[in-house]
Amino acid sequence: MRKRLxxxxxxxxxxxxxxxGCGSKTEKVDTATTAxxxxxxxxxxxxxxxxxxxxxxVSLNICWWGNQTRNDVTKKAAxxxxxxxxxxxxxVEFTDWGGYWDKLSAMAAGGNLPDIIQMDYSYLNQYxxxxxxxxxxxxxxxxxxxxxxxxxxxxESGSIDGNCYALSLGSNAPLxxxxxxxxxKAGVTIPEQMTYDELYDISKTxxxxxxxxxxxxxxINMLQMTxxxxxxxxxxxxxxxxxxxxxxxxxxxxxxxxxxxxxxxDILVEKxxxxxxxxxxxxxxxxxxxxxSNQFISLSNAAGRELEVTMNPVLTKDSxxxxxxxxxFFSIAETSKNKEEAAKFIDWFTNSVECNxxxxxxxxxxVNTEVADAIKPKVDAVAQKVFDYVAKVAEIAVPIDAxxxxxxxxxxxxxxxxxxxxxxxxxxxxxxxASFVPEAKKxxxxxxx
Amino acid sequence: MKNNQMTPKRKKxxxxxxxxxxxxxxxxxxxxxxxxxxxLAIPMIFSLGFSFTxxxxxxxxxxxxxxxxxxxxxxxPKFWKVxxxxxxxxxxxxxxxxxxxxxxxxxxxxxxxxxxxxxxxxYLPSIIGSSVAVAILWKRMFASDGVINAILGxxxxxxxxxxxxxxxxxxxxxxxxxxxxxxxxxxxxLSGLKQIPISLYEAAxxxxxxxxxxxxxxxIPMLTPTIFFNLINQLINxxxxxxxxxxxxxxxxxxxxxxxTVYMYQNSFTYNKxxxxxxxxxxxxxxxxxLTLILFKTQKKWVYYESEG
Numbered sequence: 001m002r003k004r005l006x007x008x009x010x011x012x013x014x015x016x017x018x019x020x021g022c023g024s025k026t027e028k029v030d031t032a033t034t035a036x037x038x039x040x041x042x043x044x045x046x047x048x049x050x051x052x053x054x055x056x057x058v059s060l061n062i063c064w065w066g067n068q069t070r071n072d073v074t075k076k077a078a079x080x081x082x083x084x085x086x087x088x089x090x091x092v093e094f095t096d097w098g099g100y101w102d103k104l105s106a107m108a109a110g111g112n113l114p115d116i117i118q119m120d121y122s123y124l125n126q127y128x129x130x131x132x133x134x135x136x137x138x139x140x141x142x143x144x145x146x147x148x149x150x151x152x153x154x155x156e157s158g159s160i161d162g163n164c165y166a167l168s169l170g171s172n173a174p175l176x177x178x179x180x181x182x183x184x185k186a187g188v189t190i191p192e193q194m195t196y197d198e199l200y201d202i203s204k205t206x207x208x209x210x211x212x213x214x215x216x217x218x219x220i221n222m223l224q225m226t227x228x229x230x231x232x233x234x235x236x237x238x239x240x241x242x243x244x245x246x247x248x249x250x251x252x253x254x255x256x257x258x259x260x261x262x263x264x265x266d267i268l269v270e271k272x273x274x275x276x277x278x279x280x281x282x283x284x285x286x287x288x289x290x291x292x293s294n295q296f297i298s299l300s301n302a303a304g305r306e307l308e309v310t311m312n313p314v315l316t317k318d319s320x321x322x323x324x325x326x327x328x329f330f331s332i333a334e335t336s337k338n339k340e341e342a343a344k345f346i347d348w349f350t351n352s353v354e355c356n357x358x359x360x361x362x363x364x365x366x367v368n369t370e371v372a373d374a375i376k377p378k379v380d381a382v383a384q385k386v387f388d389y390v391a392k393v394a395e396i397a398v399p400i401d402a403x404x405x406x407x408x409x410x411x412x413x414x415x416x417x418x419x420x421x422x423x424x425x426x427x428x429x430x431x432x433x434a435s436f437v438p439e440a441k442k443x444x445x446x447x448x449x
Numbered sequence: 450m451k452n453n454q455m456t457p458k459r460k461k462x463x464x465x466x467x468x469x470x471x472x473x474x475x476x477x478x479x480x481x482x483x484x485x486x487x488x489l490a491i492p493m494i495f496s497l498g499f500s501f502t503x504x505x506x507x508x509x510x511x512x513x514x515x516x517x518x519x520x521x522x523x524x525x526p527k528f529w530k531v532x533x534x535x536x537x538x539x540x541x542x543x544x545x546x547x548x549x550x551x552x553x554x555x556x557x558x559x560x561x562x563x564x565x566x567x568x569x570x571x572y573l574p575s576i577i578g579s580s581v582a583v584a585i586l587w588k589r590m591f592a593s594d595g596v597i598n599a600i601l602g603x604x605x606x607x608x609x610x611x612x613x614x615x616x617x618x619x620x621x622x623x624x625x626x627x628x629x630x631x632x633x634x635x636x637x638x639l640s641g642l643k644q645i646p647i648s649l650y651e652a653a654x655x656x657x658x659x660x661x662x663x664x665x666x667x668x669i670p671m672l673t674p675t676i677f678f679n680l681i682n683q684l685i686n687x688x689x690x691x692x693x694x695x696x697x698x699x700x701x702x703x704x705x706x707x708x709x710t711v712y713m714y715q716n717s718f719t720y721n722k723x724x725x726x727x728x729x730x731x732x733x734x735x736x737x738x739x740l741t742l743i744l745f746k747t748q749k750k751w752v753y754y755e756s757e758g
């Protein structure tokens with residue numbers, strides 16, 4: 001009997017705790033709804049935010065994707081901010097890139113996005129269009145976010161329809177990376193920016209002299225760069241059903257793939273160039289690759305050799321496709337209760353030398369030019385190369401394409417499939433372009449609904 | 450949530466109420482019921498609802514009737530491709546895994562000092578087999594400079610095959626991984642084998658039946674209920690395979706290893722087409738249900754239950 005009593009009370013305890021769990025959940029929903037109501041109220045009297053803040057502790061949630069270095073430095077920066085602003089409590093959350101967007105979309109669906117969201121250029125449009133992001137322009141014009149040392153093009157890169165919704169945290173540029181020793185051994189010099197034809201010839205010479213192969217990036221970034229070199233915007237072309245740039249790009253993929261110097265398609269698949277650590281340049285299977293500038297540091301570390309950078313190739317000498325890309329942004333959620341406090345933090349994050357001495361350009365070259373100058377002498381030789389490269393690109397860069405439309409992810413996957421078919425010789429460049437463009441158009445139209 | 454068992458009738462004390470068999474029973478199963486409702490039943494009902502909507506997660510779902518299903522069957526060639534890939538995978542991996550499991554179970558059925566150890570060792574892969582770490586290990590093993598090619602090189606076979614990069618071999622690396630995870634089926638076979646009365650074998654031996662005859666005339670028929678159970682279980686498992694395709698091959702090359710579940714995941718979360726993803730999920734529920742039903746119908750023809758005499 002006693003045993004049974006024990007068992008039942010134990011079960012009751014379990015049941016009670018699980019009920020309590022459910023209870024707190026419903027409570028949470030309640031607070032969420034009141035939070036939503038509160039936000040409505042808050043937006044009507046947004047200016048009062050600061051006053052109420054001075055009394056109570058304001059808590060700010062920040063969410064980002066990243067790596068261990070980023071997590072460490074960002075937490076350190078947040079601690080420093082809290083010690084300087086005792087009325088602010090910062091709660092941080094971070095995941096890797098893949099999990100981040102699943103998590104964020106679930107949070108958005110539940111109406112509880114973090115106050116400060118790390119945003120990416122390819123998702124900016126989607127989140128802004130569905131009304132999730134606060135308009136930062138009012139904070140910029142009121143001076144809460146100081147942009148006097150930030151180039152206008154940077155503000156522009158996070159703006160949609162004339163309003164800024166995301167402030168870039170660092171500048172990035174596409175590039176071609178190459179192995180210095182292999183290139184020297186082959187006795188070729190890599191120009192600052194070459195044409196596709198020059199790249200073809202150089203690749204051939206390197207293969208003949210050293211036996212090292214070449215990779216030609218076939219995927220959406222290169223398609224985009226080719227369209228830019230061709231004087232257009234790839235998503236405009238696809239939406240209009242135009243094949244021009246796609247044809248040029250696929251023809252290039254085919255031409256490079258058929259050359260003897262090209263890495264075989266099955267080896268390329270096996271290496272998986274999507275991962276920095278397994279890019280074929282890392283184990284000297286190829287002498288080149290096409291990453292972004294903020295990946296150069298980790299790529300150099302993975303390779304453990306001296307790598308050099310040059311600009312992406314262009315169609316002809318008088319065309320230009322290079323651009324500066326925001327590596328990532330901070331946005332404020334429209335549902336945030338403390339927009340003004342969040343804006344203050346973003347201001348500090350971008351404009352304070354002290355903060356950026358902790359961050360050390362891990363998110364790309366600081367957008368505040370004075371901050372960038374202050375940080376530059378303190379970084380190591382590999383990071384110096386990135387600073388110099390981005391500065392060089394800044395001189396010749398042409399404006400970045402408008403943020404990618406919804407459906408980009410699926411078009412990207414389609415590009416991969418089609419380019420693989422070309423690489424394996426299942427289809428020709430012309431056939432591929434003819435089937436790819438209408439399919440991509442359909443995806444984009446569907447996603448715009 | 451039902452709260453009634455927490456508010457006792459006035460006449461009895463709380464303990465008395467809790468001790469009535471009915472209440473105690475419900476309280477005991479309550480944790481399961483809550484888990485079942487919260488993590489299975491309710492989400493499933495929601496997903497059925499979402500499958501009739503266009504839902505990109507960020508905006509509220511819009512009811513579009515059967516559009517998702519229509520698009521799936523008529524306008525998405527990749528859908529049928531991944532369905533084919535998954536069927537191929539199930540068709541080969543499940544029978545091979547069962548065969549392997551039965552083979553090893555036959556070897557381990559004799560009790561020796563070490564049999565406990567061996568059973569544990571052979572069971573290990575099915576615990577860790579679908580983990581990310583093993584997926585990465587597999588990727589390294591089948592790399593062109595990996596251990597598989599090295600072994601092939603030693604015994605004088607061609608050793609420069611990019612197993613994961615070739616359209617005809619990539620799926621087989623995943624099938625082999627699945628076959629390697631035979632442990633749980635093996636354990637079930639083991640207990641099945643042990644339940645076969647020794648008297649049957651003894652009688653057969655007296656009648657002059659040799660090992661092969663005993664295997665096909667006694668072991669297999671007596672084991673059919675176990676085979677049936679394993680088959681259903683592994684079939685469902687096979688359709689649910691995800692990690693292998695997601696981590697080892699990412700569906701490459703040319704989508705020849707893109708599993709249904711991975712494509713469903715991509716649609717739901719990478720392309721933000723959650724409505725479409727839900728529709729895909731429900732089609733999979735239908736297919737697995739149908740196959741299970743067919744297997745149950747054929748049961749009478751080949752599954753032998755002792756109780757039926």
